[in-house]
Amino acid sequence: MKKFGFMAIMLFVFILAFPHNGQAAAGNAKIYLDDKELTLPGNAKVENVNGNIMIPLRVVGENLGFDVAWEQKTRTVTIKKDSNVIKLVVNQKTADVNGKKVSMDIAPILRTDTVIVPLRFVSEQMGLTVNWDNNKKIVYLYTQDNQSGNGNPGTGAGNGDDATSGTGSAQVNGISFSDNRLMIATTGQAKVNAFKMTGPDRIVVDIQNANFSDTFSSNAPLDQNSMGSLDISGYPDVSKVRYSLYSNNPSTVRVVLDLTRAKNYKLTNENGLYIIDLNTEDSSQPSKPPAGGKGKKIVVIDAGHGGKDPGTTGITGKREKDFTLSMALKVQKLLKQDPNIDVVLTRSNDTFVELSERAKIANDLKADVFVSIHANSAGSSAATGTETYYQRDASKALANTMHKYLVQATGLPDRGVRYGNFHVIRETKMPAVLLEVGYLSNKNDEAALFSDSFQQRVAQGIANGIKDYLGVK
Numbered sequence: 001m002k003k004f005g006f007m008a009i010m011l012f013v014f015i016l017a018f019p020h021n022g023q024a025a026a027g028n029a030k031i032y033l034d035d036k037e038l039t040l041p042g043n044a045k046v047e048n049v050n051g052n053i054m055i056p057l058r059v060v061g062e063n064l065g066f067d068v069a070w071e072q073k074t075r076t077v078t079i080k081k082d083s084n085v086i087k088l089v090v091n092q093k094t095a096d097v098n099g100k101k102v103s104m105d106i107a108p109i110l111r112t113d114t115v116i117v118p119l120r121f122v123s124e125q126m127g128l129t130v131n132w133d134n135n136k137k138i139v140y141l142y143t144q145d146n147q148s149g150n151g152n153p154g155t156g157a158g159n160g161d162d163a164t165s166g167t168g169s170a171q172v173n174g175i176s177f178s179d180n181r182l183m184i185a186t187t188g189q190a191k192v193n194a195f196k197m198t199g200p201d202r203i204v205v206d207i208q209n210a211n212f213s214d215t216f217s218s219n220a221p222l223d224q225n226s227m228g229s230l231d232i233s234g235y236p237d238v239s240k241v242r243y244s245l246y247s248n249n250p251s252t253v254r255v256v257l258d259l260t261r262a263k264n265y266k267l268t269n270e271n272g273l274y275i276i277d278l279n280t281e282d283s284s285q286p287s288k289p290p291a292g293g294k295g296k297k298i299v300v301i302d303a304g305h306g307g308k309d310p311g312t313t314g315i316t317g318k319r320e321k322d323f324t325l326s327m328a329l330k331v332q333k334l335l336k337q338d339p340n341i342d343v344v345l346t347r348s349n350d351t352f353v354e355l356s357e358r359a360k361i362a363n364d365l366k367a368d369v370f371v372s373i374h375a376n377s378a379g380s381s382a383a384t385g386t387e388t389y390y391q392r393d394a395s396k397a398l399a400n401t402m403h404k405y406l407v408q409a410t411g412l413p414d415r416g417v418r419y420g421n422f423h424v425i426r427e428t429k430m431p432a433v434l435l436e437v438g439y440l441s442n443k444n445d446e447a448a449l450f451s452d453s454f455q456q457r458v459a460q461g462i463a464n465g466i467k468d469y470l471g472v473k
């Protein structure tokens with residue numbers, strides 16, 4: 001891990017408060033209002049939350065001449081202009097627009113000093129035309145007076161006009177995936193037909209007499225060929241959601257759920273919101289156990305960082321990702337010798353693996369333990385020693401056992417077993433620990449961590465700790 005300082009604390013706060021909010025891939029996106037770039041103050045940022053583009057409400061509201069007020073006690077944002085009053089409450093999907101209840105695809109989220117709301121809500125309730133350019137990561141907002149002004153600079157723009165003049169009488173307004181459910185929001189008279197296909201396994205949903213709405217691209221990516229996809233992480237059965245204008249005659253939008261195995265589903269329709277629910281009893285075959293056969297224990301070893309993410313950099317420039325990989329390979333070699341253990345690495349070379357993917361690997365395998373290996377860093381070069389982190393109560397016993405072996409093996413100062421809200425030990429479902437073997441910001445620790453004999457000794461300590469915890473000898 002890098003500095004366990006301010007950033008870590010901020011991450012901690014947000015991860016804790018909003019555990020289901022996917023990754024924010026749109027981090028440095030810009031917002032243009034009538035072709036003028038808006039200055040995003042402080043921590044205000046555009047975010048992509050599970051495929052929904054979310055924008056900071058205050059900066060947009062104020063630039064449109066709305067009064068924006070925040071009430072901390074009720075966590076309510078009120079924006080007012082003339083006789084228009086919109087009230088939004090953090091984490092609530094229902095907004096109040098001029099006294100009327102309006103539901104949102106995704107609830108407003110409180111960030112450091114701003115509230116972010118779905119772009120689609122802004123377009124519908126504040127009377128803006130919106131475009132999201134997913135390639136350039138730019139949100140374009142147009143007030144009604146200006147939307148024909150300088151033309152649409154966004155690459156995803158312009159689909160709407162031609163497309164909606166087609167034969168489709170229904171509109172697909174948005175697609176999202178959460179809680180193992182695909183949701184397709186439509187208006188108008190759509191004819192929806194869902195079916196399974198194999199080789200590879202997938203669920204296909206055809207929405208006939210339909211086209212993508214003008215605002216669809218503000219909600220999910222859509223390219224100039226009226227195609228797009230959502231990357232899905234954290235759901236073992238689903239790898240991707242793809243969608244396209246499949247046919248022009250009759251105009252048909254096709255949505256495909258790419259699966260990792262055959263799944264049953266339930267299709268429901270609530271006033272045009274079509275839900276393909278995968279949380280259904282599975283009569284299909286259980287997923288094959290790829291590891292852990294014959295009562296073997298499955299151990300997942302996670303080498304922190306990798307590829308484009310070097311982790312922290314040591315006092316003489318050594319990289320955390322190299323240390324963690326070397327350690328993971330050594331632990332793997334040792335555990336492989338045990339006939340009662342199957343060992344799986346989240347990465348076995350210098351590649352980048354998403355945190356969610358690391359947890360998914362262990363969860364899919366139904367692993368017995370998960371051990372993530374890291375090296376630490378601090379602002380002061382004096383910091384030295386070994387820490388073991390757990391996040392869930394179910395991981396405490398593993399943490400205590402691992403720490404005992406780890407400290408003995410490193411011979412570095414014992415900085416204790418600690419609580420840490422790190423993704424990989426939070427999102428895994430089995431006992432999981434994150435080891436901070438030593439401090440790369442400390443000269444002595446760094447030298448030790450990159451010595452082969454130290455690594456070998458610590459790898460043995462980690463392997464012994466795992467075996468002790470699992471009760472395999």
Ligand SMILES: [Zn+2]
Nearest residue numbers: 001304311374
């Ligand atoms: Zn690290």
